[in-house]
Amino acid sequence: MRLIAPSILSADFARLGEEVTNVIAAGADWIHFDVMDNHYVPNLSIGPLVCAALRPLTRAPIDVHLMVQPVDALVSEFARAGADIITFHPEASSHVDRTLALIREHGCKAGLVFNPATPLDPMDWVMDRLDIVLLMSVNPGFGGQGFILPVLEKIRAARQKLDAWQASGGRKILLEIDGGVKVENIAGIASAGAEVFVAGSAVYGASRAEDPNRYDSVIAALRAELARV
Ligand code: DX5
Ligand code: ZN
Helix, strand or coil: CCEEEEEHHHCCHHHHHHHHHHHHHCCCCCEEEEEEECCCCCCECCCHHHHHHHHHHCCCCEEEEEECCCCHHHHHHHHHCCCCEEEECHHHCCCHHHHHHHHHHCCCEEEEEECCCCCCHHHHHCHHHCCEEEEECCCCCCCCCCCCCCHHHHHHHHHHHHHHHHHCCCCCCEEEEECCCCCCCHHHHHHHCCCEEEECHHHHHHHHHHCCCCCHHHHHHHHHHHHCC
16 A cells, blocks of 8 residues: 655645645545644644644545644644544653554544654554554654655664564554655655655645646656556
8 A cells, every 4th residue: 555645734825725625636645734833843834723624625534743742632632623643753742652542542543753863662662552653754844855865774674563563463554754755766765665655845846836736747756656666
């Protein structure tokens, strides 16, 4: 399974509803929703009100990436706002196991996010509570940054852990990558073992220059690269 999740952080916020429906019509699988609090990361983005406003526009899963500290109060708000998937950074929660349980109690898929220099160790102790693992391939806070190459090795390490878990009877856990994913590098990232590809500037930036409503060509190009792997 390989899924493309455009990050609306790079969308035109003055036309956000259209940007969401257009990108799904163009073949995207999920909407990646970046939440920044100007505390855990040095930027401020969008909150549960925006999620609730977008929810009726699409049946595609909304993938909420929380870059916030503390985490728990916003989990409940985003669940009520219609999030399907909620991920958070383990170092931003005082009680990682409890936060994962809270997300699942709300009926959402739960995941941990690891920054480029954060070790994967915490996932070993909560595998049974994970639906997804998200690896950051940029430092969180901004769209449009370059892919940090050593993260490719980390994708391979995470892939091994997840395969071993599934081979021992564990549930399928998706491996998602976020930051600097482009047509030029998505095949290499997929070869390393990623399955869900967040792409912000590659999708919303590239196509807007040509035609504000056409995302088909860039999504098709990403899928063509994935088909080579
Ligand atoms: C960064 C965000 C990413 C970002 C991706 O903190 O989590 O989702 O928007 O943007 P690009 O694809 O432009 O690196
Ligand atoms: Zn993100």
